[in-house]
Amino acid sequence: MAYDPGSDRVLEEMDMSKFAVVTKVELPEGETIEHGRQELETNVIPMLKHAPGLVAAYFLSPPTGREGLSFIVFETKEQAEGAIQMQKIEPPIKLISNEVREVAASA
Numbered sequence: 001m002a003y004d005p006g007s008d009r010v011l012e013e014m015d016m017s018k019f020a021v022v023t024k025v026e027l028p029e030g031e032t033i034e035h036g037r038q039e040l041e042t043n044v045i046p047m048l049k050h051a052p053g054l055v056a057a058y059f060l061s062p063p064t065g066r067e068g069l070s071f072i073v074f075e076t077k078e079q080a081e082g083a084i085q086m087q088k089i090e091p092p093i094k095l096i097s098n099e100v101r102e103v104a105a106s107a
Contacts, residue, residue, distance in 0.1 A: 053079030
């Protein structure tokens, strides 16, 4: 759905829907944020750039603790679901949760 500011109504436009893979992980004890960034830049992001339908990817550092969060946006639900199947989260990183959500809005 899209908002039409000129008419104060919501437009039904299925082709505008995007879907995100939302992933939470537990980062290894004793690892630094810099080490995590290096791992993302060296291994994760280069592989992700080839994913079909990729729109954007965001990896968030925890303010405290060891829980990392990412959301990776795809053009279709099928592409997002396919990305989950291709994910490789290996020890010492632990998967907490992984789900596909529809993007409700963006700015």
